Amino acid sequence: AQTVTQSQPEMSVQEAETVTLSCTYDTSESDYYLFWYKQPPSRQMILVIRQEAYKQQNATENRFSVNFQKAAKSFSLKISDSQLGDAAMYFCAYRSYDSNYQLIWGAGTKLIIKP
Amino acid sequence: NAGVTQTPKFQVLKTGQSMTLQCAQDMNHNSMYWYRQDPGMGLRLIYYSASEGTTDKGEVPNGYNVSRLNKREFSLRLESAAPSQTSVYFCASTPLGQSYNEQFFGPGTRLTVL
Numbered sequence: 001a002q003t004v005t006q007s008q009p010e011m012s013v014q015e016a017e018t019v020t021l022s023c024t025y026d027t028s029e030s031d032y033y034l035f036w037y038k039q040p041p042s043r044q045m046i047l048v049i050r051q052e053a054y055k056q057q058n059a060t061e062n063r064f065s066v067n068f069q070k071a072a073k074s075f076s077l078k079i080s081d082s083q084l085g086d087a088a089m090y091f092c093a094y095r096s097y098d099s100n101y102q103l104i105w106g107a108g109t110k111l112i113i114k115p
Numbered sequence: 116n117a118g119v120t121q122t123p124k125f126q127v128l129k130t131g132q133s134m135t136l137q138c139a140q141d142m143n144h145n146s147m148y149w150y151r152q153d154p155g156m157g158l159r160l161i162y163y164s165a166s167e168g169t170t171d172k173g174e175v176p177n178g179y180n181v182s183r184l185n186k187r188e189f190s191l192r193l194e195s196a197a198p199s200q201t202s203v204y205f206c207a208s209t210p211l212g213q214s215y216n217e218q219f220f221g222p223g224t225r226l227t228v229l
Binding site for chain 2: 104106107
């Protein structure tokens with residue numbers, strides 16, 4: 001069975017600086033998707049970025065980028081120029097390529113932005 | 116578009132009471148899901164519905180039932196609530212044909228069972 005591990009329960013960063021959130025996963029599959037979701041205090045889960053495992057190029061979305069290391073089964077999220085609105089819980093999630101339902105979630109990392 | 120809506124937003128039950136959590140989406144999505152979120156844990160899938168008329172168990176289905184009333188609506192029922200079911204419940208939906216199946220989430224229902 002697949003598992004997702006986020007080893008940092010909490011991280012803090014100074015506004016305008018860069019922070020990296022870690023995620024590792026365990027799978028025997030070669031094709032899959034990886035996601036980072038953001039959950040602000042409003043509780044709404046919002047997709048931040050996604051990565052297809054067959055793509056070697058790291059995904060980027062504006063200030064958000066990932067470092068996808070398939071051999072190491074690592075999928076970290078880098079947030080550049082941190083803003084106060086980035087404060088939230090961040091969840092890493094895994095989905096098998098041939099599954100249309102099962103997202104496997106990490107326990108989350110709470111990101112604190114210091115003004 | 117309201118997206119995914121859930122009712123109620125908050126609920127307090129006594130042990131043994133029953134209730135139904137409602138979820139609706141107006142995005143014409145085919146698949147719908149119910150998750151629970153507990154402190155220090157990620158989301159865990161309770162039930163899902165790949166398409167109208169079908170439902171399947173997820174990781175933690177015990178104590179719950181679901182109904183996919185139509186394409187828009189997917190309800191979650193607790194027949195006899197237990198304190199272990201105190202959690203935040205999220206409904207989500209996914210469109211057909213999207214290879215990566217992004218899930219769109221509702222705002223959640225915070226349920227407390229005394």
